[in-house]
Amino acid sequence: MTLPAIEGRALSRTYGGFRALDGVDLKVARGEVRGIIGPNGAGKSTLMDVLTGRAATRGGTVLLGGRDISALAPRARQRAGLARSFQKTNVFLDLTVGEQIRLAGRCATLDNGEEVLVALGLAEIAHRPAADISYGDRRRLDLALALVGRPQVLLLDEPAAGLTVEESLAMADLLKDLARRWHVTVLLVEHDMEVVFGICDRITVLHLGRLLAEGTPAEIRSDPRVISAYLGTAA
Template sequence: MSGFALEGIDMTRRYGGFVAVDKVSIALVPGEIRGLIGPNGAGKSTLMDALCGRGGGTTVGTVRFQGRDISGLSARARRRVGLARSFQKTNIFADLEVREQISLAASAAETDNTEEVIKALGLSALADRRAADISYGDQRRLDLALALVGKPSVLLLDEPAAGLSISESLVLARLLRELATSWGVTVLIVEHDMDVIFSISDRITVLHLGKILADGPGEEIRANQEVVRAYLGTSIT
């Protein structure tokens, strides 16, 4: 059995003649937070879609979850085995109360951990309020809560800090680190906020033009001149 929480092996996704992801291999060890960065159009969200079984186009490659080949499973079936995904735009229902929609999401999961998720995400004081009536930052935490229903072991996050202030982004980053540690959740996170990425990632993978440009600890990525030229623009200090 593989020691990896999630593996994508030679992942390729084509849309007609356009190759969005080109033979990318990535492997996440249990409990790690892996940052996934790169310029717009590099293939980051597309790679996440391929890993979780979503999106159109033609996908080639193998996805293994805790050593099991799940390449043939639907997105819903992959969610049931413990591979969860969040999106750039929130999936919340504005007219439903916070607890109500977390509970509804939990009804489809084998493990109903509604109250645990509410507490972990700091939503207890907001549990009986409509999602439309809470702040945008709280809505982003609610969206993360929905992804954590059923206590998945691997979480794919697509720009969870989008639209947040610097302080809100850093609070979310600390929360993600705490969850990865206390729940043993493995996280693959796409994020344009480099403060968030470099503050919480154990390792960072850089995509460029659908291929891996670099992969390694944050210090190596900061110093990699190819990454600086292709994406970062200047060295991050």
């Protein structure tokens, strides 16, 4: 049996008296694009933090390709093949696009920087400082930096945040293409439902720190619990 690309078992996290994550199970197949949705405060970003090691669990196990990585620090999890991009772009404005990709390549076990520049349409602006490129290009640069090293699993926190409708759809098409072409497993936290339902193979819905529902986009769209808790108000 093929092992999941990433798996979380009974993941829990509390902040003071607030239970942000309450016994959540997650299992994502290799090459899958998985959406994580839910209302504000549902536990989406906390789940990302727990998977990447930025937040310690108060119970549960994280496995990457069947390997228990629960005790590893964030940097060690990254070296093991788990990458993440954040809602706010994490680029250096004073450095050129190419310089940032080359720096990332030097720190990675596999330097595929030139391939990433071409694949994300950044080669033509590689000579320009990040301060001089558009916000949409900065979002693509942020994604490119996460893809340097060819991670097994890529966690994306609202990659379409701040983009126009056209830019969001272009980003969605790019993600879907790269996931298929490079066999990268993607976990996507996103509020843009057009992006989520357009590219995700399956969707996990969180509510009040717990797993509310999981299924295909069609199943989630028609689930009355999801409509009541999230999609009805999101629409």
